[in-house]
Amino acid sequence: MNDYRPWQTPESPMEEATLCEATATPEWPPPGSPDSVIARAVSPWPIHDVAARLGIEASRLLPFGHDKAKLPHDFTDELAERPQGKLVLVTAITPTPAGEGKTTTTVGLGDGLSRIGQRAAICLREPSLGPCFGMKGGAAGGGRSQVIPMEDINLHFTGDFHAISSAHNLLAAQIDNHLYWGNALDLDPERITWKRTMDMNDRALRQLIVGEGGQGVPRRDGFDITAASEIMAILCLARDLDDLQWRLGEIVVARTRDGAPVRARDLEVQGAMAVLLKQALAPNLVQTLEHTPAFVHGGPFANIAHGCNSVMATRSALALADVVVTEAGFGADLGAEKFFNIKCRQAGLSPSAVVVVATLRALKMHGGIAREALGQPDPEAVRRGAANLARHVANLQGAGVPLVVAINQFDQDSSEEHAVLREACDAMGVEVVLSRHWQEGSAGSEELAERVMALLDGATPEPRLSYADDAGLADKLRAIATQHYGAADIQLEERAQHQLEEYEALGYGHLPVCIAKTPYSFAADPEMGGLAAGHVLPIRELELAAGAGFVVALCGTIMRMPGMPERPASAGMGLDAAGEIEGLS
């Protein structure tokens, strides 16, 4: 495997003509062009040619169109037996409206590794339709560091989110159907914890009353966005179909009037849910603009869920590539923390290196500069804002995994600001590399790729997790709050305290915790910003996710169904006269 060079003709079904055409340098549009224009400059490789870079035969792929595929279960079962490559985690400073470019850095690093001769793959989450049509737009990278086909990935892709919504809502429907037909299990209608889900930003569905007008048993209910569904977490943490079906049966949906937990398997619905999710559990393969294989699979948000792509995708990629680059959502306090304490803990993964992404612009915002003033060089603001980076670096150093800081460079960045940042990084004891993947693709990320390869030279350490399984739930929450958020303590509201006691009494005290919190501050209040410390973390409510295998803690006002802005992103979208999609990016 190690003498494989992706830029040479691989031993694969790829025809020479295809290869020549595909590797011809595209005519790139001028810098600063919209992402969709840049993406259209590239002819995607047929997906079997992308797969061939990982030694996958075309017959092992389940195609979706010409440029997307799933790896079927018989193949991923085989992959589970193979030796694993090395895993690199990309995480970031606390996000700001100025952007940090975690996804573009993941893509750029993957392309950079391919460029320097590594058999590389990347793993990303699938975008949600909610932000795509609401506020944020798509989530397939940007500039010269994108995954394609962008439109498909941002829309229905291979249908995974829809399958998750269906499975989630089938369970919900069966609960109300059980009540309607006489409630043989004696569910307490006031203690049904399983809500409904939709992959949409829809504020009006947050809280509702179902079963109105004599149509069943009226009760309070609500919708969460699909990215926050426990089914999403289960799909992302399951090792195989058998594990999937078992976890689905373990979901606790309600309590009886006697207070006993009622599970999905008590309603005999876990099998049908597994049937709905069978195909969705198979990892998706696409490519970057430079044709590096990209697994885009599973999409829990990192603020309201556990924030990493699927274990199935990561493990399959590790069995196929020598180096796999993956990302965890939002800042390292949320994404990387959950990546280690939930995903690595459950799946037995050990990353060999961590890349922390920052931009001078975002650091200046953390240093107190308004977004409008970011065009002006301000080394002192960088110095102040670097305290945010230092916090994340210190947290990650605690995990014991080799670390590098990547500055996602903007053309306006000044060399004085870079110098200040280098100085700050020296003080943290961490290397820093400038990367220009957004402007230049892999040509701009070669140095970052080389530095990461240097970090991979040694033996991979076992990551040091933030708490032991057998710590109490309150101690686990406190460990995250104090170690990762710099908080003085946690404050469990009464409801949360009761729930904590119940979960421990039910035997779920050994589970890890998944904190749902604003990504914009170390505190639960976004206004407290990227330097908050010494605060008390308010935990208003817990939620048992017994199938996913963690306990969710809702902090502050965080909600699991977003709303849309006054003029949503959807307002600018449509089909032009030729039927091409406009306004999606």
Add this chain to the structure above:
Amino acid sequence: MNDYRPWQTPESPMEEATLCEATATPEWPPPGSPDSVIARAVSPWPIHDVAARLGIEASRLLPFGHDKAKLPHDFTDELAERPQGKLVLVTAITPTPAGEGKTTTTVGLGDGLSRIGQRAAICLREPSLGPCFGMKGGAAGGGRSQVIPMEDINLHFTGDFHAISSAHNLLAAQIDNHLYWGNALDLDPERITWKRTMDMNDRALRQLIVGEGGQGVPRRDGFDITAASEIMAILCLARDLDDLQWRLGEIVVARTRDGAPVRARDLEVQGAMAVLLKQALAPNLVQTLEHTPAFVHGGPFANIAHGCNSVMATRSALALADVVVTEAGFGADLGAEKFFNIKCRQAGLSPSAVVVVATLRALKMHGGIAREALGQPDPEAVRRGAANLARHVANLQGAGVPLVVAINQFDQDSSEEHAVLREACDAMGVEVVLSRHWQEGSAGSEELAERVMALLDGATPEPRLSYADDAGLADKLRAIATQHYGAADIQLEERAQHQLEEYEALGYGHLPVCIAKTPYSFAADPEMGGLAAGHVLPIRELELAAGAGFVVALCGTIMRMPGMPERPASAGMGLDAAGEIEGLS
């Protein structure tokens, strides 16, 4: 095209080895085996080989796995210019729990036509997840007359239903978002007619209150099943992407406080909806157990919606095949009526022949025999029940299209009963053919195929529709009730009367009507059975579907969100130890 013989080697990319293997007779399991066991006895052809039977080059397909594909829009645009083959409609008597086999007859006839050398294709609707997990099970035919891959078709297939749900709910979310952000268009929250949708049988969502708990503007709302969504109808009636986007903009979602209609385009959302639906509008291609090309696309129910597969699929099939067999849902009073008065009217289609499917068992039930007693021969019950068939035959004769009755044969059927039925059909002036496609595949439907070909010999007549565009809405409803249902009159409830006047005042009086009514009787009350006549049809409510281009009339207690039985079909489903799906059929 006419000298094409599908059982010869086609001029296609199909390799000889594949063809030999694929055309080898499968080892059929014993008669009476479960549908899933029969389906697994067949190796599906690669979808490009199926497409080759219609002269489609592999490069024109968008593959979904190895045995499903969509026809992309550039290709269907080309097809719109080609000459069209002949269209055969399969419809049925009033359904009973004994089953009639409309879908199996459509499949069997398609295979029979292929067997006798016709370049044939079939067009079916896509199944809904609701009935699949609720009461009915899947909807891909049965016995030796099935479409495959059955599991995929019954589950997420190519994602069309999910895309429809997303587009529908995006519009709903934007309405509540508009209210939240100040309601600049002055929508009357009491007069928002656009509900939400889910592809699920979920009684508790029929009526609900959204926007509770300070999360927006609280108001009464509800979910319909996706098969009843106006978006489903629009997808099934749109001629191309441009027509799709235009129709989406025309949807009327609410009234202002001044009573003026508010359309989707006033909310600037039709473009984003079209983006969500672009891929879903492309017709799906699969195959029968005998590898006849099958277009399975769009799935409105016929009781609560217009009940036919998409115009895109039917027109594409007609451009590719010499004979296309399609079905319309439930009995001819609902399915065929809407097929003529809505689909043919809007799409300019003229069927060349109609097949009316009946079974002796169902006729005996219409003749008053209980389901448990159907095993006993009872020629007199057949004679009584044939009155139901006679009603449908007379209605269809009114359309002026050549007609044949197909008896979907069961092994218990007696020759005395067949003789009685032949006599009854003689009296109706219609030919009758026994068909054994369920037991024998195309070998059992050859005679039916020959008879249908004989009907196609003459020129295709223009169908006589039940009313003119310029008739009033009440006259249109009365025409259907009296001509098709044998009713004495209609009774418009006060609310419906007001709506009718409003729609006509708004300029929508020229639209056809789509009656939502129980399929189990000519009356609105299912208990009145298959021989009801002289009744008054109660119309409780109308609904304007300005994008789909019809006015829905809700009769009796029909609801557009089904519920589940006490023990839903989902309870028997699951994945076995090898990960194979069990219990789905």
